[in-house]
Amino acid sequence: GVTTDSWSLQEPQRLSRVDNEIVEALCQDGRVSCERLARLTGVSNATARRRVEWLLQNNHVYIRAVVEPASVGLPVEAFLWIRSDPKNVEAVGRELAASPLVRYAAAVAGDYQIVANVTAKDQAALYACVTSAPWVAYAKSIDVSLLLEAFKRGGRMLQPARM
Template sequence: MPALLDSLDRRIAGALQADGRAPWRRIAEVLDAPERTVARRGTQLLRTGVVTVIAVSPHGVPLLLRGTCQAGLGRPAATALAVRPETSFCYLSTGPRELVAEVFCDRARLPTFMFDEMAGIPGVQDLTADTVTRYYRTVHEWQPDLLTSAETAALAPFPQPTPQPRRTEGAVFSSEERAIVRALREDGRRTHDELARAAGTSESTVRRRLDALRREERVFIRAVVEPAVLGLPVEALLWIRCRPHRVDGLGRALLSSPFVRYAAAMTGEYQLVADVTLPDIAALHDFVGSSQWSRLADSVHTGVLLKALKRSGVLAPELRS
């Protein structure tokens, strides 16, 4: 299990979740901590990969894939899916469908993607794909009470509305914007000067273009961190059934908890899915059985996450080349 971060490191991670590109000086001011200490510790978090800051620009149809794997082939099958560029997250969990992933696929490619490419992954069987119809929370918004609301507001340069599936298709970038986004996918904290050199333009142009991309919600900057290092080692996927007229109310009710990293409505046999991270199994029991949202659910299937091979577009350390 990864080592638990101390209080200041957790708050620095929280600051990077609020704005992955915030300067160390600004983070130090908001956290009321020495700038040199914040810069040293923050750089260490990034250098060691405990926190990874990247840019994401999802486009296409969001699908939730669930499947079973042949005995002994779960990890290689999940790895083959995780390394694909369409995959935003890929998990192995307990339950009858141990392989779970979210992918974004252009609508025109869906038949080829599902019936040829996915069917060709060795070891995967009984694969189903359900379409995400609405997001209530995505991981780029998740901030598990590491900062106060005032601190988060002081750091966040742009509003962080929940992106919706209808808004993720057809992203069109100029050649300069593509170069900027490509560089930020590798390192979301690259300086404006570095981005200018990558895009072959001026620093002022890069600054203006990047601000526009973020403000228009065409690009999101994410700080990816393993929940365990924040004191939340138990992670579970909740597959929730409820009556259709209760879906939105239940989805909004889930948002009252900082334990919820991700919540979405979907087609198929379950109406919602939620990714939750908690301090222990007892907290998971209480969250599922005693929370207000659960009164709106007809049933909940809980699968405990065993391994995250990819989170928010970032591969697990052992899979990075």
Template sequence: MDELPGLPGVVRTLTLPVLRHVRTIREWHAGLLTETEIAALAGDTPASTAAASADLLPAFDGAELTRSDRLLVNTLAEDGRCTYDELARVSGVSEATARRRLGVLRREGRVRVRAAIEPVLLGLPVEAVLWVRAVPAAVGRVAAALAESPHARYVSFVTGERQLLALTAFPNEAALHDFVTRSPWLDEAASVEVSMVLGSLKRGGMLAPWLRG
């Protein structure tokens, strides 16, 4: 926060603490897969259970990684689709060892594998940030209704004049218009501010492809 105002060209910053997450990007499903398909990808574990168990993973204890583990982790950070054979060759161990070490690192909470999805690749090129205000008695119901929509990639309670922040994605502007004018949750919303996303520079810690060296 101290460094941001010192960046060349920055004239204003706004910081709003997140009070509680309702839906995170990791939990988002665009409505393209069935529950059976989602469970199969989660290793026969229901999506809600898989998301909850990921939050219960232990935090790593700060112990330094071995050289081969560092090489394995750095390789995965560059390309999360690397095979065990590729990880083994880069880290200088056998394929069986690479498989075992990655399993250990994941169980210890040192490595978490997730997909950074570009909505446009799913046919959802129109992205928007929604700032929603509701009367205090209704804000929980509005948040829950927003989170149930496949268009809502992220929903959280924030401080400030508007209690809810939602990141959304749509196939076109007409769908966005319908969402912010005809959705049932609007009956309990006092106001909705819509900001179109013109471009994303970073998702899930990864720079956009055109910004990578």
């Protein structure tokens, strides 16, 4: 595996076979022990622990919990497709990133300049987000797509809500 940083001029760092195997195991179970990683990769416990620490410190992996928003009181979820002047993309991105409602925000190429995934406790909170949040002043237009059902989150397939 290769990690890429499209904004720097540095060569991407190539991960070793052991690092790739550790990453694969962490993708399957972020709670896997270093002892188990050592067995899977054929290295010592100390080496497995050092490799995990290196992967984390060098931003090759992030270990996080993926929470279903509705289970923590945020049942309304939407994607915001935002048009902005190029000079305002950075300001909109920073403001979005500061909002606790925003799960993900990215600058994109195409008809829109920014896409964001937001969650809210109700439609009134979502309405406030797209009408009166600080970043709205920098947006030319906002298209809102309500999420009806997520099929996959954080790389994990989800069970269908309806069956």
